[in-house]
Amino acid sequence: MKRTGWISGSISVGTQKGTLVALLGLAVLAGCEKKEIILPGAREELRAVLQAEVAAENAVVEVENRTLPLQMAAQTNNANWLQRFGTPATRTNHPALGRTLTPLWNVSIGASESRKARISADPVVANGRIFTLDSAATVQATSTAGAAIWTRDLVPARDTARDASGGGLAFGDGKLFVSSGFGLMTALDPASGEILWQQKLQASATGSPTYADGKVFLVAGDSLAWALDADNGRIAWQLSASPDINNVFGGPAPVVAGDKVVFAFGSGEMQAAIRNTGARQWDSVLSGQRRGYARAKVSDITGDPVVVGSTLYAGSHSGRLASIDLNSGTRLWTVPEGPLNPVWPAGDSIFLVSDRNELLRLATRDGARIWGVKLPFFVKDRPKRQKEVFAHYGPVLAGGRLVVASNDGLIRSFDPTSGDLLSTVEIPGGATTNPVIAGGTLYVVSTKGQLHAFR
Numbered sequence: 001m002k003r004t005g006w007i008s009g010s011i012s013v014g015t016q017k018g019t020l021v022a023l024l025g026l027a028v029l030a031g032c033e034k035k036e037i038i039l040p041g042a043r044e045e046l047r048a049v050l051q052a053e054v055a056a057e058n059a060v061v062e063v064e065n066r067t068l069p070l071q072m073a074a075q076t077n078n079a080n081w082l083q084r085f086g087t088p089a090t091r092t093n094h095p096a097l098g099r100t101l102t103p104l105w106n107v108s109i110g111a112s113e114s115r116k117a118r119i120s121a122d123p124v125v126a127n128g129r130i131f132t133l134d135s136a137a138t139v140q141a142t143s144t145a146g147a148a149i150w151t152r153d154l155v156p157a158r159d160t161a162r163d164a165s166g167g168g169l170a171f172g173d174g175k176l177f178v179s180s181g182f183g184l185m186t187a188l189d190p191a192s193g194e195i196l197w198q199q200k201l202q203a204s205a206t207g208s209p210t211y212a213d214g215k216v217f218l219v220a221g222d223s224l225a226w227a228l229d230a231d232n233g234r235i236a237w238q239l240s241a242s243p244d245i246n247n248v249f250g251g252p253a254p255v256v257a258g259d260k261v262v263f264a265f266g267s268g269e270m271q272a273a274i275r276n277t278g279a280r281q282w283d284s285v286l287s288g289q290r291r292g293y294a295r296a297k298v299s300d301i302t303g304d305p306v307v308v309g310s311t312l313y314a315g316s317h318s319g320r321l322a323s324i325d326l327n328s329g330t331r332l333w334t335v336p337e338g339p340l341n342p343v344w345p346a347g348d349s350i351f352l353v354s355d356r357n358e359l360l361r362l363a364t365r366d367g368a369r370i371w372g373v374k375l376p377f378f379v380k381d382r383p384k385r386q387k388e389v390f391a392h393y394g395p396v397l398a399g400g401r402l403v404v405a406s407n408d409g410l411i412r413s414f415d416p417t418s419g420d421l422l423s424t425v426e427i428p429g430g431a432t433t434n435p436v437i438a439g440g441t442l443y444v445v446s447t448k449g450q451l452h453a454f455r
Contacts (some may be wrong), residue, residue, distance in 0.1 A: 001170045050454045065371035067418040071347035075399065081125040081436040081443075083170035084208050085342045086255035086306040090172075093346070095437040097399030097455075101411060104441065104453040106147035110134030113432060114451035117165040119445055120206050120250030125438035126171040129190060134167055134449050136161035137180050139188065142451055144439065149321060152193040156182055166250055167206025169236045170216070177216050179205040185218065185228060197233040201226065207251025212261070212275065217254040220264030222300070225254070227278060237278030240455035241265040246297060248317055252304035252342075256443070257326060262307075268299035268316050272329060284327030290319030290336065290355070303339030303352065311364070315339035319355050323367065341434055346397050346416065353392045359414060371419040376408050393434040398442070405431035405444045411454070427452055 075096040082090045109132040113119055121133035129149060130142045138197040141149040155161050165182035171177070175196060176188040181204045187196040203221025210217045215236055216228045225239040244267040252264040261275040281420035289296040296318040301316030307326060315321035319338040322331055338355035345351075349361050349370060357377045361370040379388040393415075394404040402421055403412040407430030413422045436443050442454040 010194075015231075030335065063369050063372070065419055068370055070349060070417050072397065072416070073346070077440060078437070079125075079439055080127070080171070081123070081438045082124065082172060083124060083210055084168075084253035084304055085344070085434075086208055086253060086304050087212065088307055089212065089256055092437070093397075095398045096440050097403075097437055097442060098440065099399060099401075100352065100423060101403075101413070101442060103425070103455040104455050106428075106446075106450045107142055107146050107148060109140045109142070109445065109449055109451050110138040110151065110357045111136035111161065112429075113447045117162070118249055119432050119447070119449065120166040121168045121208065122433045123436050123443045123445060123451065124169045124176075125436060125443065126170050126176075126190065130438075130443055130451060131169055131171070131176055131190070132445060132451055133167050133178060133180075135165045137165070137167065137174070137182060139169075139178055139193065140188065140451075141193065144441070144453075146453060150193040152188060152195070154178060154180055154182070154184065154186055156184070164204065166204075166206030168206070168218075168250075168253065169207045170253070172211030172216075172389065173214065175230065177209045177211060177230075179207065179209050179218050179220075181206050184222065185209065185216065185226070185233065187216075187230070187233060199226075199228055199233040199235070204364045205251075206249055208253035210254045210256055210261075212256035215275065215277070217256065217261050217263070219251055219254065219263055219265060222251060223264075224390040225263040225271065225273075227261070228277070239263065239271055239273060239278060239280065240267045241271060242267040244299065246300075248298060248300040248302055252301050252314075252371075253305050257307040257312075260326065262305045262312060262326075264301035264305055264314060266300045268301060270301065270305065270314060270319070270324075270329075272326070284324060284329045284331070286314060286316045286320055286322055288318070288334065288336070289316075290338070293319075295355070302341070304342040306342050306345065308345045308364075313343045313345070313350060315343065315352070317355065321352070321362075321367065323364070333367045335362065335369075337362070340391075341393060341395075343399050344395050344402075349416075351395045351397065351402055351416065353395060353404065357389065359392075359394060359395060359402070361416070370412045373414065373419040375404070375406065375412075375423070391429050391432070393444075396435050396437065398437045403435055403442065405433075405435045405449060407431055411435070411444070425454060 073094040077096040078092040106361040117135035137154040168178035185199045201220035205220040339352040343352040395402040427444035433445040
């Protein structure tokens with residue numbers, strides 16, 4: 001039988017010649033190769049170099065704290081605290097408060113916090129009542145003596161309290177405005193708690209609303225801005241932003257200044273619009289992040305926009321704080337510090353609690369660090385258990401000092417000129433909202449669902 005191709009154990013003569021020619025060709029090519037150039041210097045592992053760059057960027061720069069004088073506004077014995085701090089027209093720059101804090105009373109506002117249900121609404125104070133929102137969508141009005149006046153359950157008929165939580169409060173036009181995780185915007189009669197109107201927002205609304213001149217502004221779903229008529233809840237206009245994936249529970253409140261309203265979104269985007277018409281004026285993205293940290297992937301603006309004059313301050317969860325021209329949206333400066341609450345401006349400085357759990361004083365001129373004080377960080381210090389961190393709320397400048405309420409069970413007061421700790425007072429269960437001050441009294445809600453009053 002005729003055989004073709006390969007035969008086990010042998011190679012044909014033609015194949016041998018072809019192999020020899022190929023080997024000779026390779027030998028000639030090898031002789032033509034240029035000699036390898038070896039660069040001088042030490043060899044570094046690529047991964048080690050990248051890690052070193054990240055470590056250098058995130059290193060806490062030990063800048064010597066400086067004690068500088070501070071020009072503070074005169075203390076004001078304000079009777080009300082109507083909404084979040086950013087809007088100048090309803091802001092008290094330096095509320096009056098006694099030199100030492102002592103507990104006055106505490107009262108339950110409803111459901112406490114749990115692993116799945118949170119309290120995100122700061123109290124608001126108006127006309128001798130303190131309004132709160134618990135973790136189960138129940139609004140309560142409490143007297144300044146600590147007595148519950150009325151409660152209103154805002155859970156929709158076909159839902160249960162376990163289905164959503166969170167929201168915010170604002171007071172204006174003789175109404176109490178409540179946003180909720182159930183995707184509703186509700187106006188209540190502050191005297192009785194009666195529902196005046198409701199608007200479906202088509203998405204969760206855990207951020208706080210802002211009232212100004214007959215309109216209520218808020219963000220729902222972290223990407224859709226709403227302007228509603230305060231009289232009846234009808235939609236005046238809307239704006240949309242880029243969608244995002246990861247969001248921080250409890251969004252920032254819009255800020256109203258002059259003829260503009262500025263919205264902050266979960267993607268780190270901000271939009272300014274004419275508040276009467278919704279005509280967009282400028283867009284700005286608070287870009288940049290603290291490299292090497294998983295939490296920096298969450299780009300939400302957690303430092304609500306705050307306006308002082310023609311300057312807007314806002315910061316992100318990913319570790320950036322920016323000073324922005326309100327009229328044009330131009331970035332004036334940026335620093336690698338991420339405020340977790342609205343900054344507090346005073347004189348030539350701004351104060352904030354950063355994403356590293358530091359209380360900081362920065363210069364408004366360029367963001368330069370004046371002093372920093374480390375606050376408790378990890379709940380458990382052992383390296384393998386360093387997961388949960390303490391939350392700190394504020395700061396608030398009141399009574400000539402900075403007040404920070406924390407969920408480690410303490411309210412701390414600091415000297416704004418030097419950062420020195422002045423005093424502490426316990427809050428059972430720890431704080432879960434920013435402190436607010438009205439009538440010389442500090443109000444704050446604890447994780448146990450208790451409204452606490454200090455004076």
